[in-house]
Amino acid sequence: MQTANLLVVLLALSAAAYLMAHGRSVALARPLGGIRHLHSLPFFYGMRASIWCALPAIVLLALWLMFDEPVISMVLLDGLPASHQPSSAADYNLLLNSIENLASGALSKDGADPVLLSAAEKLSNLRNTGQLLVTAVVLSLGTLGLGWGWVKVSPQLRARQQVERVFKSLLLACACVAILTTLGILLSVLFESLRFFQAIPVTDFLFGTEWSPQMAIRPDQIGSSGSFGAIPLFVGTLLISMIAMIVAVPVGLMSALYLAEYASPRFRGLAKPALEILAGIPTVVYGFFAALTVAPFLREAGEGMGLTVSSESALAAGLVMGVMIIPFVSSLADDVINAVPQSMRDGSLGLGATKSETIKQVIFPAALPGIVGGVLLAVSRAIGETMIVVMAAGLAAQMTVNPLETVTTVTVQIVTLLVGDQEFDSPKTLAAFALGLMLFLVTLVLNFIALRVVKKYREQYD
Amino acid sequence: MTESKQSHTAIIQRSLARRYRAEKRFRAYGLMAITFGLLCVALLFTDIISKGYKAFLQTSIQLNITYDADVLGISDLNNKQQVALADFQGLVKKSLQARFPDVTGRKEKRDLVSLVSSGAGYDLRDRLIANPQLLGNTETLWLSADDDIDTYYKSMGDENGAFTGRTSEMRQGWIETLKQDGDIKLGLNRVFFTHGDSREPEQAGIWGAAMGSLFTLIITLSLSFPIGVAAAVYLEEFAPRNRWTDLIEVNINNLAAVPSIIFGLLGLAIFINFFHVPRSVPLVGGLVLTLMTLPTIIISSRASIKAVPPSIREAAIGVGASPMQVVLHHVLPLAMPGMLTGAIIGMAQALGETAPLLMIGMVAFIVDIPGGFTEPATVLPVQIFLWADSPERAFVEKTSAAIMVLLAFLIMMNTLAVVLRKRLERRW
Numbered sequence: 001m002q003t004a005n006l007l008v009v010l011l012a013l014s015a016a017a018y019l020m021a022h023g024r025s026v027a028l029a030r031p032l033g034g035i036r037h038l039h040s041l042p043f044f045y046g047m048r049a050s051i052w053c054a055l056p057a058i059v060l061l062a063l064w065l066m067f068d069e070p071v072i073s074m075v076l077l078d079g080l081p082a083s084h085q086p087s088s089a090a091d092y093n094l095l096l097n098s099i100e101n102l103a104s105g106a107l108s109k110d111g112a113d114p115v116l117l118s119a120a121e122k123l124s125n126l127r128n129t130g131q132l133l134v135t136a137v138v139l140s141l142g143t144l145g146l147g148w149g150w151v152k153v154s155p156q157l158r159a160r161q162q163v164e165r166v167f168k169s170l171l172l173a174c175a176c177v178a179i180l181t182t183l184g185i186l187l188s189v190l191f192e193s194l195r196f197f198q199a200i201p202v203t204d205f206l207f208g209t210e211w212s213p214q215m216a217i218r219p220d221q222i223g224s225s226g227s228f229g230a231i232p233l234f235v236g237t238l239l240i241s242m243i244a245m246i247v248a249v250p251v252g253l254m255s256a257l258y259l260a261e262y263a264s265p266r267f268r269g270l271a272k273p274a275l276e277i278l279a280g281i282p283t284v285v286y287g288f289f290a291a292l293t294v295a296p297f298l299r300e301a302g303e304g305m306g307l308t309v310s311s312e313s314a315l316a317a318g319l320v321m322g323v324m325i326i327p328f329v330s331s332l333a334d335d336v337i338n339a340v341p342q343s344m345r346d347g348s349l350g351l352g353a354t355k356s357e358t359i360k361q362v363i364f365p366a367a368l369p370g371i372v373g374g375v376l377l378a379v380s381r382a383i384g385e386t387m388i389v390v391m392a393a394g395l396a397a398q399m400t401v402n403p404l405e406t407v408t409t410v411t412v413q414i415v416t417l418l419v420g421d422q423e424f425d426s427p428k429t430l431a432a433f434a435l436g437l438m439l440f441l442v443t444l445v446l447n448f449i450a451l452r453v454v455k456k457y458r459e460q461y462d
Numbered sequence: 463m464t465e466s467k468q469s470h471t472a473i474i475q476r477s478l479a480r481r482y483r484a485e486k487r488f489r490a491y492g493l494m495a496i497t498f499g500l501l502c503v504a505l506l507f508t509d510i511i512s513k514g515y516k517a518f519l520q521t522s523i524q525l526n527i528t529y530d531a532d533v534l535g536i537s538d539l540n541n542k543q544q545v546a547l548a549d550f551q552g553l554v555k556k557s558l559q560a561r562f563p564d565v566t567g568r569k570e571k572r573d574l575v576s577l578v579s580s581g582a583g584y585d586l587r588d589r590l591i592a593n594p595q596l597l598g599n600t601e602t603l604w605l606s607a608d609d610d611i612d613t614y615y616k617s618m619g620d621e622n623g624a625f626t627g628r629t630s631e632m633r634q635g636w637i638e639t640l641k642q643d644g645d646i647k648l649g650l651n652r653v654f655f656t657h658g659d660s661r662e663p664e665q666a667g668i669w670g671a672a673m674g675s676l677f678t679l680i681i682t683l684s685l686s687f688p689i690g691v692a693a694a695v696y697l698e699e700f701a702p703r704n705r706w707t708d709l710i711e712v713n714i715n716n717l718a719a720v721p722s723i724i725f726g727l728l729g730l731a732i733f734i735n736f737f738h739v740p741r742s743v744p745l746v747g748g749l750v751l752t753l754m755t756l757p758t759i760i761i762s763s764r765a766s767i768k769a770v771p772p773s774i775r776e777a778a779i780g781v782g783a784s785p786m787q788v789v790l791h792h793v794l795p796l797a798m799p800g801m802l803t804g805a806i807i808g809m810a811q812a813l814g815e816t817a818p819l820l821m822i823g824m825v826a827f828i829v830d831i832p833g834g835f836t837e838p839a840t841v842l843p844v845q846i847f848l849w850a851d852s853p854e855r856a857f858v859e860k861t862s863a864a865i866m867v868l869l870a871f872l873i874m875m876n877t878l879a880v881v882l883r884k885r886l887e888r889r890w
Contacts, residue, residue, distance in 0.1 A: 043675070110743070168700055172700075174693045174696065176710065178717055178760070181713075181717060181753050184728050189727055210601070252495075254494070258489070262489055271496055275500065278499065278502065280876060282813075284850075287850070327500070352479055356484070356489070383719020384723065390820075413728070415821075432727070436727045439721060444720070447716050448716065
């Protein structure tokens with residue numbers, strides 16, 4: 001049976017389990033004098049039965065769906081003669097693919113290798129048996145659970161406690177998705193990065209100053225040295241992030257200070273949401289704006305002043321990224337400034353300081369840790385930003401701090417290496433995962449420090 | 463004594479002017495910062511709108527089309543293969559040559575035929591299939607013009623003069639003739655809203671990408687909302703204060719700040735390479751976006767659960783409700799508006815996200831409108847990215863128009879969230 005149909009049948013079965021157990025509990029309670037003689041409400045008896053019916057079966061089905069393909073291919077390969085055993089991972093995939101295509105009829109059966117033909121037949125057989133088997137096992141498990149749930153109904157059964165325990169574990173499982181995600185990210189980038197570092201030494205990657213990830217496909221090809229020194233990428237990333245910060249930090253901070261300390265409630269109510277529009281605009285829109293409006297404008301302006309500005313200059317990407325981050329900085333700073341106790345303001349104003357002196361000498365120093373935390377979060381945002389740089393920054397990995405030239409960033413390289421055709425064994429694709437690992441670690445450290453600083457700061461004034 | 467006091471006052475008096483100037487300056491800086499921010503918003507919107515509004519119009523040319531069976535090479539309309547192979551573009555060619563009989567020479571003729579979109583043949587085929595008695599008859603039709611002609615015609619009234627970069631003087635002459643006869647016009651661009659992607663700007667539409675976005679968002683919403691709410695309920699209502707709970711919290715806060723492209727790497731390595739989910743399908747896009755929006759939804763759901771006053775829980779426990787009944791019957795219904803608002807904001811974030819979807823192959827060039835969760839698709843922001851990369855000039859306005867559509871959706875979702883919050887949220 002198809003998986004979707006199987007699920008529907010299972011759901012119907014568990015609904016039946018609910019109704020049957022519910023009915024039985026009511027029937028058992030009647031001679032005793034009503035449902036108040038039951039340990040739990042009939043609802044819980046019903047739920048208990050339907051959980052017994054559905055949960056084990058669904059877990060089994062999920063496990064099967066996750067692991068059916070690897071198991072089937074293993075059985076398939078074991079059955080092949082030694083002459084057909086694949087020698088490398090690429091061969092392995094190729095072999096499985098051709099058997100697959102033969103089985104599905106995408107590849108013509110005439111003239112095919114008889115060994116592969118029989119393997120294809122075996123594959124279809126295995127799949128069919130697997131499907132039948134899983135249908136039978138899942139349905140019998142469901143029926144068994146239903147029976148168990150029905151039989152166990154009795155006025156003494158502590159059904160509510162059992163149902164609530166399952167409910168709580170389900171909630172815990174959902175909360176653990178966050179841990180699983182982090183673990184998944186770490187494992188996936190770490191695993192592929194380790195494979196990359198087997199081919200390219202870590203020191204070459206971290207301290208090399210030349211980045212040209214084109215690997216030679218044929219040995220006699222020229223110009224494809226394949227060097228993986230990531231320093232130019234780090235320099236480019238830092239350059240663009242710095243330009244962005246130069247725009248975003250003063251503007252964000254000053255507007256937060258103005259809105260918090262000077263603005264009338266009316267002006268604040270209008271200007272704040274208007275600024276926050278900037279935070280809601282998708283990054284791809286900023287990228288388009290940077291590439292088609294800001295970059296040509298900068299180039300023309302540069303020409304007017306006698307400067308040569310590259311059409312994919314770091315300046316254009318950085319400026320637009322800065323604009324994107326303004327609301328981020330300003331809303332974080334706003335939170336922090338509002339957390340400074342009013343008594344400190346009053347004290348300073350009472351001594352005769354002007355408003356700006358109060359801000360500069362009392363509020364700003366008091367809010368500084370929180371502001372630093374916010375800026376660190378903004379830096380991590382800038383480093384990880386992808387679409388603006390993919391669309392507006394270049395691909396050439398140059399070591400330069402001249403904002404008018406083209407630089408490339410870590411995220412741009414990850415995208416270029418992984419979009420399009422790829423083979424999973426070449427250092428070229430694996431390099432993207434190594435860059436991803438670096439990006440993940442750096443942003444993780446920045447976020448961790450920033451969140452700690454902000455939290456500590458909040459506690460200080462709470 | 464009096465003298466020194468006077469001098470102090472004098473010093474303060476003298477410094478006051480300077481201090482007030484500093485105060486004014488500081489205030490002006492603040493105002494300048496806000497003005498800069500608002501200016502950026504205004505600039506962004508005017509730039510996009512001024513570039514894109516023309517894409518909602520399309521130039522079309524009126525022609526007399528004769529469904530000549532000889533030109534088409536169709537003898538029997540029921541023969542599917544014959545219809546599929548028929549030269550419908552030839553009809554356009556014939557009709558254009560009849561319109562401008564004095565055009566000779568191979569290059570000139572080719573130029574003439576390319577006045578009309580190369581996709582016009584498909585429209586004619588669909589018309590003939592829908593209406594078989596047209597075979598052998600003539601009808602007058604508006605056919606969409608080629609993108610170069612479209613760009614030229616739209617820019618004719620511009621102050622800097624029309625964009626003639628890709629339109630020769632001869633073609634300009636033909637357009638002038640058509641214009642004088644009233645056979646060329648600007649109309650509503652229906653193709654843009656009903657077609658999928660295409661390499662020809664005049665044939666390209668956003669419907670395919672919009673459907674892809676819809677399927678992806680359905681997956682994202684149906685996974686991330688229940689999981690996020692369940693996680694929030696656990697952390698707020700049931701979690702004991704221990705290391706494991708702390709670990710979960712640190713993880714959620716960190717994940718909220720992890721760059722989105724990292725989630726793409728996760729999707730590529732785990733879902734595609736490990737679990738062999740097909741590439742480019744809304745299913746895997748939805749899974750990746752689920753993981754990405756989960757922290758947002760958990761954080762906002764926790765805030766709205768926290769806002770439910772403890773007295774409600776205590777009252778429920780007091781009349782004998784179990785912990786699960788307290789949550790399901792009282793806390794969740796009261797916290798629901800806040801959770802829904804958080805979910806809508808999370809969906810808006812997912813709708814605008816591009817980078818992780820590039821990693822999992824949703825950048826493929828897909829012409830067909832996706833019809834399900836496991837058919838290759840692309841989404842609106844990725845479509846924008848693809849069009850922004852296309853060299854044809856006409857794609858610039860298409861890109862801006864697609865951005866306008868995307869922004870309209872986002873504004874709608876955010877307005878909905880604000881309205882929902884205002885109307886349903888209770889102040890305790």
